[in-house]
Amino acid sequence: MDVASNQLVTVFGGSGFIGRHLVRALANKGYRIRVAVRRPDLALFLQPIGNVGQIHPVQANLRYPDSVARAIEGADAVVNLTGILVESGKQSFEAVQEKGALAVAQAVARAGITRFVQMSAIGADADSPSAYARSKAAGEAAALSEVPTAVVARPSVVFGPEDAFFNRFATLARFSPVLPMVGDGSTRFQPVFVGDVAQAITRAVQGRATPGATYELGGPEVKTFREVLEFVLAVTERRRLIVPLPLGVARVQAAVLETLNAISFGVMPQALLLTRDQVTLLQRDNVVSDEAVAQGRTLAGLGIQAETIEAVVPSYLEHYRRMGQYDTGKYA
Structure with missing residues (x-):
């Protein structure tokens, strides 16, 4: 058994x-x-x-x-x-x-x-x-x-069918003529597939991770904020203007949205909500450190070959296209 x-x-x-x-x-x-x-x-x-x-x-x-x-x-x-x-x-x-x-x-x-x-x-x-x-x-x-x-798991932005990252921008692109981009779009992310995060934690439960270690979990690609938005637009086959928001403007907008969310008892659509704390987070890169890579505290160190966003994300963003999953256009 x-x-x-x-x-x-x-x-x-x-x-x-x-x-x-x-x-x-x-x-x-x-x-x-x-x-x-x-x-x-x-x-x-x-x-x-x-x-x-x-x-x-x-x-x-x-x-x-x-x-x-x-x-x-x-x-x-x-x-x-x-x-x-x-x-x-x-x-x-x-x-x-x-x-x-x-x-x-x-x-x-x-x-x-x-x-x-x-x-x-x-x-x-x-x-x-x-x-x-x-x-x-x-x-x-x-x-x-x-x-x-204990084993600490530190993922970058996690993606998958129910994610609040790629789905959020695809939702905005569906009804908004522009996609707001906090800052100059140079902030870097290393999106990691939710299934890979689950496998990493499972291996820690199995005792295959170093006790007391902190694992940084990132996918095989690093993309800037602008590249993420461009990717979403390409997959959903929508033409939208990407508009940079200076940090000061983004903080003011976030404060307004936080207030609206509070007085509406939290019913504001999550795709529209931006907080001042999120603006702060977007000023810092969200990627696996060189130290974690060198010490093997990564997905690769756990023997996991990370999935790419190109292999997974189009499968669940296709319904954001004008004709949904029946659109004959193909993402290349």
């Missing part, structure tokens, strides 16, 4: 974008998976991914330590994927990505579990002017302080 079939992995945030791909990857390896979420009823869609009884959603709220402890009871490994891109009400960066990570790490430490993976992001920095980046760094520090054998 496969050893993994006797092992239980608790995944916090397992119903999210990366989570659903990780649950599938773990299920394919034979693990039993406990998906810890605030609303288990909204995670039931994950159960058909595995065999009967293999995937089980449970209720857990990072603000309540007892629920966190129950969620990891009897687990052999724990993965914390919980995170947010935009703050809303009690869901602040500090509450979710700093205090939440600490709550999970403390529970893992008390349970004596040594296989623990903490999701972070490239750009995590305790001294960053971005609150998002600071909270990610604090989450990393909490994980490694409480569980020295």
Whole structure:
């Protein structure tokens, strides 16, 4: 019998974008998976991914330590994927990505579990002017302080069918005559396929990653902000003007959009929302460091051949074309 079939992995945030791909990857390896979420009823869609009884959603709220402890009871490994891109009400960066990570790490430490993976992001920095980046760094520090054998996963921008990156720009291109570009478009990204991120975390759960190490996960290509927008327009076969937004103008616009989102109780379409913290993040490159490459703390170091955006993105952006998936035009 496969050893993994006797092992239980608790995944916090397992119903999210990366989570659903990780649950599938773990299920394919034979693990039993406990998906810890605030609303288990909204995670039931994950159960058909595995065999009967293999995937089980449970209720857990990072603000309540007892629920966190129950969620990891009897687990052999724990993965914390919980995170947010935009703050809303009690869901602040500090509450979710700093205090939440600490709550999970403390529970893992008390349970004596040594296989623990903490999701972070490239750009995590305790001294960053971005609150998002600071909270990610604090989450990393909490994980490694409480569980020295923890593995930290720092992906660049993650892409896949449900992503909030390529889909966002394709949505804007569908109804807007222009695509706004924060800054001069020179900020660099290293988009990484969600399936590759899931495989990297799975290998960490299997014990194939260096304990206590931080892995930076990026795809095989580095693209500037402008190149990303040009790629989206090429795939969706739309002609749009790319308009640079000076940082000062972008911050003012972001402040207005944040206010509108607040007074509309968060119902503003995510494709239209831009925050001042995101403007700050867009001033810094989001690529794998030379140090991580040299030390093998990358996808390649885990034996994973990264997918290109050209191989994946057109398959889910085609419906943004004028004739959708029935458009006879081909992306080349």
